[in-house]
Amino acid sequence: MSTNWIERDQQAIMSTYGRLPIVINRGEGNYVYDEENKKYLDLFTGLAVNILGHSHPTVLKALQEQAGRFMHISNYFYNKPAITLAENLIELSIEGKVFFTNSGAEATEAALKLIHKWSKKQNFERNGVVVLKRSFHGRTLGALKLTRQQGVYQDFPVTSMPVYEVEPNDCEALSNVFETERPAAVIVEPVLGSGGIVTLTAEYLQHIEQLCKKHQALCCMDEIQTGVGRTGTFFAYVHARITPDVILFAKGMGGGLPLGGVIVADPHTDLLQPGDHGTTFAPAPLSSALGNAVIEVLIDQGQMEKGKKVADELHDQLQSLKDRNDESLMTFVGKE
Numbered sequence: 136m137s138t139n140w141i142e143r144d145q146q147a148i149m150s151t152y153g154r155l156p157i158v159i160n161r162g163e164g165n166y167v168y169d170e171e172n173k174k175y176l177d178l179f180t181g182l183a184v185n186i187l188g189h190s191h192p193t194v195l196k197a198l199q200e201q202a203g204r205f206m207h208i209s210n211y212f213y214n215k216p217a218i219t220l221a222e223n224l225i226e227l228s229i230e231g232k233v234f235f236t237n238s239g240a241e242a243t244e245a246a247l248k249l250i251h252k253w254s255k256k257q258n259f260e261r262n263g264v265v266v267l268k269r270s271f272h273g274r275t276l277g278a279l280k281l282t283r284q285q286g287v288y289q290d291f292p293v294t295s296m297p298v299y300e301v302e303p304n305d306c307e308a309l310s311n312v313f314e315t316e317r318p319a320a321v322i323v324e325p326v327l328g329s330g331g332i333v334t335l336t337a338e339y340l341q342h343i344e345q346l347c348k349k350h351q352a353l354c355c356m357d358e359i360q361t362g363v364g365r366t367g368t369f370f371a372y373v374h375a376r377i378t379p380d381v382i383l384f385a386k387g388m389g390g391g392l393p394l395g396g397v398i399v400a401d402p403h404t405d406l407l408q409p410g411d412h413g414t415t416f417a418p419a420p421l422s423s424a425l426g427n428a429v430i431e432v433l434i435d436q437g438q439m440e441k442g443k444k445v446a447d448e449l450h451d452q453l454q455s456l457k458d459r460n461d462e463s464l465m466t467f468v469g470k471e
């Protein structure tokens with residue numbers, strides 16, 4: 136067999152991803168190493184997944200312990216890691232219940248089904264979802280309807296649920312939608328991720344909450360990328376002191392294993408009934424055990440606080456570099 140892994144990849148794996156010409160051999164802490172053992176500082180962190188770096192000892196310990204017991208059990212049985220994780224998530228967010236999935240797009244699908252049921256409960260007098268321009272909520276055919284990025288959705292058929300698109304941070308535009316239409320939900324990323332890192336203001340998030348409350352629409356926060364401590368609070372909406380009805384999570388939650396889901400606020404937890412939704416692997420005991428380990432490190436071991444301090448410092452330093460607008464710095468960055 137050839138040792139040219141890049142060529143073998145191109146032969147065997149469909150080319151749906153842009154790639155960097157690096158074959159990773161192992162990771163440790165903040166670093167990854169290629170085949171020649173060249174060391175790279177991993178600022179990529181997977182796709183916002185490896186929030187604790189690589190091979191964190193607490194995560195590894197949880198992995199070994201749970202793998203030694205059982206890795207999979209069907210959702211016909213109760214499993215302790217998932218129950219504990221759901222309890223942890225509720226304690227860290229809103230009073231309600233959790234539905235687990237295996238990915239972010241699946242969390243969006245679950246939210247969409249929930250929104251549909253919410254519309255149905257009101258005889259479709261409220262229908263459809265308000266989304267932000269340039270939003271990203273996943274690539275499955277349902278979630279794709281909510282993902283407002285040209286190259287991503289344009290070639291595919293999507294659900295018939297109406298979608299109303301508004302400019303981020305424009306309170307008036309949002310009010311106008313509620314005046315002219317009757318949406319059943321609003322879904323936003325508190326910081327638009329792949330849409331260009333646009334931070335929603337506290338004022339805007341509070342405006343969403345108020346309008347949703349007034350019109351009985353579900354206020355949904357897609358925290359798939361912003362959640363799990365990445366903005367210094369466990370979920371980013373907390374900065375705006377609002378209480379959403381639905382919170383989507385995934386990416387960093389499974390400590391490197393696939394794990395997603397939705398947290399649904401109390402009055403709405405009965406919208407999905409037995410048989411309405413499900414998936415083979417969820418709630419996955421192994422990823423749930425890792426999820427609990429991630430929470431232990433972030434909260435109990437104080438890593439979220441520490442991370443916030445480093446992030447603030449890094450932000451200030453980068454901002455001052457940007458303000459200097461120094462050409463020679465760009466050359467330096469290019470060389471390194």
Ligand SMILES: *Cc1c(COP(=O)(O)O)cnc(C)c1O
Binds near residue numbers: 240241324358
């Ligand atoms: C990544 C992402 C998703 C989709 O998650 P997948 O696990 O890739 O399906 C949805 N919403 C946001 C905000 C994301 O960043």
